[in-house]
Amino acid sequence: MPISWNEIRHNAVAFSKDWAGVAREEAEAKSFWDAFFNVFGIKRRTVASFEEPVKNLSGNWSYIDLFWPGTLIVEHKSRGKSLEKAGSQAMEYIRGLKDAGRDDENPRYIILSDFNWIYLHDLEDGKTSEIQVENLHHWVQKFAFIPGYKQHTLDVEDPINIRAVELLGELHDVLKDGGYSGHDLERFLVRVLFCLFAEDTGLFDRTAFTLFVENYTRPDGRDLGAHLARLFQTLNTPQERRQKNLLEELADLPYVNGDLFAETLGFADFNSDMRNRLLACCRFDWSRISPAVFGSLFQSVMVPRERRQIGAHYTSERDILKLVRSLFLDDLRTEFESVKGNKRRLDEFHKKLAKLTFLDPACGCGNFLVVAYRELRLLEIEILRILHGDQQVLDIHGFSLVDVDAMYGIEILEFPVRIAEVALWLMDHQMNQRLSEAFGQYFVRLPLKKSATIRNANALRIDWREVLPPEKCSYVMGNPPFVGKKARTMEQKKDMDLVLGSENGTLELDYVCCWYRFAAGYMNGTTIRAAFVSTNSITQGEQPSLLWPRLFALGFKIHFAHRTFPWESEARGKAHVHVVIIGFAQSEPVRRQIYDYENGADLGVFIAARNINPYLIDANDTLLESRRKPICDVPLIRFGNMPNDDGNLLLDDIQKILFLRNAPEAKPYIRRFISAKEYFDNLERWCLWLDEIPPQVLRACKPLLERVRRVKAYRSKSPRKATRKLADYPALFGEIRQPKSKYILIPRHSSENRKYIPLSYFDPKVIVADSCLSIANTTMYHFGVLSSAIHMAWVRQVCGRLESRYRYSNELVYNNFPWPESPTDKQKALVEAKAQMLLDVRETFSSTSLAALYDPETMPGKLAKAHAELDRAVDACYRAKPFESDRERVEFLFALYEKLTAPLTAGIKEPMTRRSKKSK
Numbered sequence: 001m002p003i004s005w006n007e008i009r010h011n012a013v014a015f016s017k018d019w020a021g022v023a024r025e026e027a028e029a030k031s032f033w034d035a036f037f038n039v040f041g042i043k044r045r046t047v048a049s050f051e052e053p054v055k056n057l058s059g060n061w062s063y064i065d066l067f068w069p070g071t072l073i074v075e076h077k078s079r080g081k082s083l084e085k086a087g088s089q090a091m092e093y094i095r096g097l098k099d100a101g102r103d104d105e106n107p108r109y110i111i112l113s114d115f116n117w118i119y120l121h122d123l124e125d126g127k128t129s130e131i132q133v134e135n136l137h138h139w140v141q142k143f144a145f146i147p148g149y150k151q152h153t154l155d156v157e158d159p160i161n162i163r164a165v166e167l168l169g170e171l172h173d174v175l176k177d178g179g180y181s182g183h184d185l186e187r188f189l190v191r192v193l194f195c196l197f198a199e200d201t202g203l204f205d206r207t208a209f210t211l212f213v214e215n216y217t218r219p220d221g222r223d224l225g226a227h228l229a230r231l232f233q234t235l236n237t238p239q240e241r242r243q244k245n246l247l248e249e250l251a252d253l254p255y256v257n258g259d260l261f262a263e264t265l266g267f268a269d270f271n272s273d274m275r276n277r278l279l280a281c282c283r284f285d286w287s288r289i290s291p292a293v294f295g296s297l298f299q300s301v302m303v304p305r306e307r308r309q310i311g312a313h314y315t316s317e318r319d320i321l322k323l324v325r326s327l328f329l330d331d332l333r334t335e336f337e338s339v340k341g342n343k344r345r346l347d348e349f350h351k352k353l354a355k356l357t358f359l360d361p362a363c364g365c366g367n368f369l370v371v372a373y374r375e376l377r378l379l380e381i382e383i384l385r386i387l388h389g390d391q392q393v394l395d396i397h398g399f400s401l402v403d404v405d406a407m408y409g410i411e412i413l414e415f416p417v418r419i420a421e422v423a424l425w426l427m428d429h430q431m432n433q434r435l436s437e438a439f440g441q442y443f444v445r446l447p448l449k450k451s452a453t454i455r456n457a458n459a460l461r462i463d464w465r466e467v468l469p470p471e472k473c474s475y476v477m478g479n480p481p482f483v484g485k486k487a488r489t490m491e492q493k494k495d496m497d498l499v500l501g502s503e504n505g506t507l508e509l510d511y512v513c514c515w516y517r518f519a520a521g522y523m524n525g526t527t528i529r530a531a532f533v534s535t536n537s538i539t540q541g542e543q544p545s546l547l548w549p550r551l552f553a554l555g556f557k558i559h560f561a562h563r564t565f566p567w568e569s570e571a572r573g574k575a576h577v578h579v580v581i582i583g584f585a586q587s588e589p590v591r592r593q594i595y596d597y598e599n600g601a602d603l604g605v606f607i608a609a610r611n612i613n614p615y616l617i618d619a620n621d622t623l624l625e626s627r628r629k630p631i632c633d634v635p636l637i638r639f640g641n642m643p644n645d646d647g648n649l650l651l652d653d654i655q656k657i658l659f660l661r662n663a664p665e666a667k668p669y670i671r672r673f674i675s676a677k678e679y680f681d682n683l684e685r686w687c688l689w690l691d692e693i694p695p696q697v698l699r700a701c702k703p704l705l706e707r708v709r710r711v712k713a714y715r716s717k718s719p720r721k722a723t724r725k726l727a728d729y730p731a732l733f734g735e736i737r738q739p740k741s742k743y744i745l746i747p748r749h750s751s752e753n754r755k756y757i758p759l760s761y762f763d764p765k766v767i768v769a770d771s772c773l774s775i776a777n778t779t780m781y782h783f784g785v786l787s788s789a790i791h792m793a794w795v796r797q798v799c800g801r802l803e804s805r806y807r808y809s810n811e812l813v814y815n816n817f818p819w820p821e822s823p824t825d826k827q828k829a830l831v832e833a834k835a836q837m838l839l840d841v842r843e844t845f846s847s848t849s850l851a852a853l854y855d856p857e858t859m860p861g862k863l864a865k866a867h868a869e870l871d872r873a874v875d876a877c878y879r880a881k882p883f884e885s886d887r888e889r890v891e892f893l894f895a896l897y898e899k900l901t902a903p904l905t906a907g908i909k910e911p912m913t914r915r916s917k918k919s920k
Helices: 005-018 025-039 083-099 133-138 159-177 182-201 208-216 224-235 272-283 291-300 304-310 317-339 343-355 367-388 414-439 490-500 513-523 543-553 653-662 664-669 676-681 695-700 702-716 721-726 780-786 789-798 810-814 825-843 861-878 886-905
Strands: 049-055 061-068 072-076 109-113 117-122 128-132 358-360 407-411 453-456 475-478 529-535 557-567 577-585 592-596 605-609 637-639 670-674 686-688 743-747 760-762 772-776 800-802 805-807
Touching: 005 025, 005 133, 025 072, 049 083, 061 083, 072 083, 083 109, 083 117, 117 133, 128 133, 159 182, 159 272, 182 208, 182 224, 182 272, 182 414, 208 224, 208 272, 224 272, 291 367, 291 414, 317 343, 317 367, 317 475, 317 529, 317 557, 317 577, 317 592, 343 367, 358 367, 367 407, 367 414, 367 475, 407 414, 414 453, 475 513, 490 513, 513 529, 513 543, 529 557, 637 810, 653 664, 653 670, 653 686, 664 670, 664 702, 670 676, 676 743, 695 702, 702 721, 743 780, 772 810, 780 789, 780 825, 780 861, 789 810, 789 861, 789 886, 825 861, 861 886
Parallel strands: 072 109, 358 407, 358 475, 407 453, 475 529, 557 592
Antiparallel strands: 049 061, 061 072, 109 117, 117 128, 529 577, 557 577, 592 605, 637 772, 670 686, 743 760, 743 772, 800 805
C-alpha cells in the first residue's frame, strides 16, 4: 500500500541531502535510482530493471538505463552533461520497442536526470516538468504514478477506457471457449478486475498480483487456476488467521472481505494462451480508467440478442452527468456555495450529504450509481478542505462520512450486479486517494466493511420498499431498458401487464414506461425526486396521453427535462438511440428547467420554463388526443388504397409491358400506383384499377380474369373474417379511398434526417397506396403551410416513430395541427406564391428523386432557399415576430392548440368517481 504524502515528502528531503554534489553517472546512477524509488516506498527491483536491451534504428543493441515496462524509461547522464541527447535516446528506445512488437511495454513517462535536475515528461498530455533535486520535496506529487496515487482525467472518449474493456473481453472469450462459463466465469472476472485495479492504485503492493502470476505459475498455465483460487482465498482471510508458512507474496496481501472473495469457485483450467491474456491485462495500467466504464465490460461480453432484450447499453459519463447534475448535484453545489463561508452551516451540510440515499431500479453495471458517488465524494473533499484544511490533522479516518452504503440498485442479471458492487468499491478507493492527497495521509477502507446494496431481481416483479424503504430514499434515477414493442419477450409483456394492467392503449407504451409507473407508486406521499433516461418516443405520438394522466392524477410534476439528444455508448457495437431525460416528483418544483439540443448540439441550451408538459415543451399539461376530424376548418385527410391482393393487382414496368402484349384491351384499366417507396425513389409502378370495368370486358379478357380469380382464392383462405368477406369483390382493392380530385400526397413514413417531408400534388387517376395519405380539395395555401418549417416542427414533436423515422399520423398529427387563426388575404397570397415557387424549383430537378433532393447532404441550394422563403411567409401568418427556433414554434402551437380546443372540451365532464353511500 502507498505510504502517506507526508512520509514521501520527509523521504524526499533526506534524499536531496544525501545526493547533493554527486556527479558521476557510472559510479552512482543505479544507487541514485534505488534511493529515488525508496522515497515513494517502492522497491525499485519489483517494478523496474537496469540496462534493458533494445535494438536501435541501426539494428544494433542499445541499453535503457532504467526500464519500467508500460510506465517509465529513465536516461541518466553525469552532472552537467546535455539532457537533450538523453531525451533523443529515450525516444529512440520507444521506437525500438515498437519495432520489436513490444507496444504494450511502451511507457507513458520519460525521466531524464543528471543528479542535479530531473526532467519528467508525460507522453500522454505532452507536458514536461523540470525539477531541481534539492527541491524534490516540493514536487513529489508530480511522481504520484510511482506509489500508485495516480489520478487520471476522465474523458468519455479516452481510448484507454475502451482498451481496458477489450482486454477483459478477450480474457473472457478465451476462458469461455475453454469451457469455463456461467456464474463461475462471471465471478472470476470480477475478482480479477479488482486485483488488477488494486495493484495499480495502491490497495495492493505495486505489481503484487502481476508478479505472483509471473513468478509462481507455469508458462503453460496448467497450475494458474489453482494458484489464483489460493490467492482469492487469502484475500478473504483476516491476516491473523492466515497460515504461518504462507508464501510471503500472499501473506503481504491485505484482507479484503466485502463478500467479494467469499464464495468458492470452480477452478479455471488455463493454458498458455489464457495465461498470456491474463498477463496482457496485468501489463495494462488500470489506475487510468474510470470505474464507471466497467459497464462496457458487461456489454462487450454479451451476445447482441441478449443486449437488445435486456437493454444493457452503457451510457457515457457525459450523458450520465446530464441526469446527475439536473437531479441533485447542481442544487447541492448551489447550497455548498451559500454555506461554505460559515463552518457551522457547512458542517450541517456535510452531515446532510452523508444521509442522502440513491436508488437505481435498473442499475445494470452501476454506471449511474458510480458517477453519482464520485461527484458526492468530490464535493465532500471540498467541504473537508474548508472545515479542516487549516488544522494540523493527525488522523483523517473519521473525516469522510459519505460511503458506498448510500447506493442501492436493482438488476435482473447477476453478473452486472457483481460488477456494480466492485465498481463502487473501486471508485471509493479512487476518492480515498483524493482525500489522501488533500491531507497528506494515506486513507484506505480495508477490510471492506460497507458495500452498496444491489438486489439481483426483476425490478418490475419485486417491491422496491424491500430494497430501500421510500422514507429513507432521497433520489431515484437510472437508465431503464430500451425495448421496443416488437422486440419484447413474453416475460417483458407479462411485466407490462403486471405494472400497467390491461388499460386501453397501454400495449402501445414503451417498456421503459413501466419504471415511471412503478416509481410513481414507490414515491407516492414522499419528497423523493426521480429522473430516468428514456427513448424520446415516450414524449411523442400517443404515448404521452397514455402515460402521464395517471401520474398527473397522483400530483406528479415534471421538474426538468433534457430534450432529444443522441445517446452515446462506450461499448463494442454502439447503440444508436435518441433519448430524453425526464425529472419528476410529487411536488411543485422551485424552478423548471429545459435543456434543448436543437440541431444536434452537444451542449444543451438552458431554458427556464413556466411549466414542462409531457412533450417536454414549455406549455400547459395539455395532452393531444386522436381525432377523427381536424380541429381547424381544413380539408379532410385520408389513408390511401390497400390492395390486399397478394400482389395480383399490381405490376412493375416489365410486368405491365408483358401483360399489355397479351391483353392490350386492358390498357384503360391500368393506372399508375404510387406508394412511399415509388414516391421517394422516383420509380414507376402500376395497378389494375377495375372498379368501373364492365363485366363483359372482364369476362372476355382472360389475363385479367385469371388475376381476379387468384385474388379471390387468396382472400378466401385468409384467417381474417374481414378479408374472407372481401373475396366477394375480387376485382376491387381491399380498401378504396381514392380522391376524386387533385390531391396532396403525404408519405406516412419518412427519414428523420430530412428537414422537410416532401409533399406533392397528384392527379386523381394516380392511385395512392395505403403507405401514403391524401388530402383532396386543397389550395396552394394548404400545400404551403404543410410544407413549412412550423408544420415540420409539429410533426417532429408529436408524431409517432417507426424505429427513429417519422410516422405521420392523420388522427394525431394532421387533425390536431393548429393552422393560422386569421391570416390576411395578402399573407395567404404570399404563402401560395412561395409554395408555387418551391414546386417550380423542384421541377427543374424533375429527373432527381425526392430522396436525393431532400437528403440534407445533397439538397440543392436553390431548393433550400425556396423552403426558407416559404417558411418565413408561413410563420408570418401565425405572428408578426419571427420564430427563432423550432422550440419556439412548437411552444406557440401548443398554446394555440389549447385555445382552439378549449370550446371542444369545455362541455366534457370529469369522469365520475366511486363514492360511498354516505357521501351521496
